[in-house]
Amino acid sequence: MCTKQTCVITGGSRGIGRGIAIELGNRGANVVVNYRSSDGAAQEVVETVETAGGSAIALQADVADYDAVESMCEEINSAFGSVDVLVNNAGITLDRKFSNMSRSEWEAVIDVNLTGVFNCTHCLFDDLRAANHGRLINISSVVGQQGNYGQANYATTKSGLFGFTRTLALEMAESGSTANCIAPGFVETDMLETVPERVRDHILERIPLDRFATVDDVTGIVRFLASPESSYMTGQVLAVNGGMEW
Numbered sequence: 416m417c418t419k420q421t422c423v424i425t426g427g428s429r430g431i432g433r434g435i436a437i438e439l440g441n442r443g444a445n446v447v448v449n450y451r452s453s454d455g456a457a458q459e460v461v462e463t464v465e466t467a468g469g470s471a472i473a474l475q476a477d478v479a480d481y482d483a484v485e486s487m488c489e490e491i492n493s494a495f496g497s498v499d500v501l502v503n504n505a506g507i508t509l510d511r512k513f514s515n516m517s518r519s520e521w522e523a524v525i526d527v528n529l530t531g532v533f534n535c536t537h538c539l540f541d542d543l544r545a546a547n548h549g550r551l552i553n554i555s556s557v558v559g560q561q562g563n564y565g566q567a568n569y570a571t572t573k574s575g576l577f578g579f580t581r582t583l584a585l586e587m588a589e590s591g592s593t594a595n596c597i598a599p600g601f602v603e604t605d606m607l608e609t610v611p612e613r614v615r616d617h618i619l620e621r622i623p624l625d626r627f628a629t630v631d632d633v634t635g636i637v638r639f640l641a642s643p644e645s646s647y648m649t650g651q652v653l654a655v656n657g658g659m660e661w
């Protein structure tokens with residue numbers, strides 16, 4: 416399905432990105448595991464892909480740093496040639512109710528979750544448009560649809576991806592490439608671990624399927640979006656949230 420594709424997954428060292436990298440690697444893609452600081456975890460993902468017979472490299476770059484992203488993309492092109500699939504997955508939270516939120520907490524989340532998406536997409540835009548079945552896949556969140564107490568910075572970035580995705584879909588359409596967005600609900604990763612237990616219990620009450628998502632609940636959707644089977648789907652937001660209403 417993804418044979419010979421070269422897929423870049425930002426934040427591929429842990430959590431959802433790790434799952435996506437392994438899934439696409441298992442499907443025969445060349446996989447680029449981007450990360451910011453978890454060298455060991457990123458190498459472990461590379462080894463997992465290689466053990467399954469795939470090709471992978473781990474590349475450190477802070478997605479918020481345009482120059483670092485540009486250098487990373489040069490390394491990717493040297494290693495694997497042109498890129499077919501970009502999964503903008505890297506993301507952070509810095510939660511604080513708005514009245515107490517500092518400018519630096521606002522900017523840090525914007526820089527990674529929104530400007531980071533600009534940086535990676537901008538550096539790989541020509542590759543994606545030139546690819547046969549070029550795919551831009553942005554990982555948003557249910558929080559971008561619903562808002563969430565204490566997450567004005569995070570919610571803003573995740574809502575921003577909707578307009579970004581829709582616009583890029585229009586601008587990529589001429590080349591036959593697509594741009595789509597996934598809005599997961601609450602997924603069992605390190606990020607969810609930072610949420611206090613009483614808040615997690617409250618969230619769970621709002622999920623009709625009565626459980627948090629697993630990483631695998633998201634990776635299958637990415638696999639589909641990366642495949643030729645999704646060729647006629649673009650500019651969409653796919654909610655994967657256990658039935659949470661918004």
Ligand SMILES: NC(=O)c1ccc[n+]([C@@H]2O[C@H](COP(=O)([O-])OP(=O)(O)OC[C@H]3O[C@@H](n4cnc5c(N)ncnc54)[C@H](OP(=O)(O)O)[C@@H]3O)[C@@H](O)[C@H]2O)c1
Pocket residue numbers: 425426427428429430431432449450451452453454456476477478479503504505506507527531554555556557598599600601602603604605606607
């Ligand atoms: N977990 C959820 O409930 C949930 C729900 C909806 C949407 N999402 C979204 O899904 C994505 C992944 O979330 P997750 O739960 O898997 O998070 P996670 O477990 O905290 O992992 C975050 C990943 O992003 C990387 N990263 C963070 N900042 C980066 C930067 N500046 N440059 C490059 N890489 C960076 C991390 O690299 P290091 O390992 O090097 O730190 C790590 O690989 C995020 O965009 C998040 O907003 C998560």
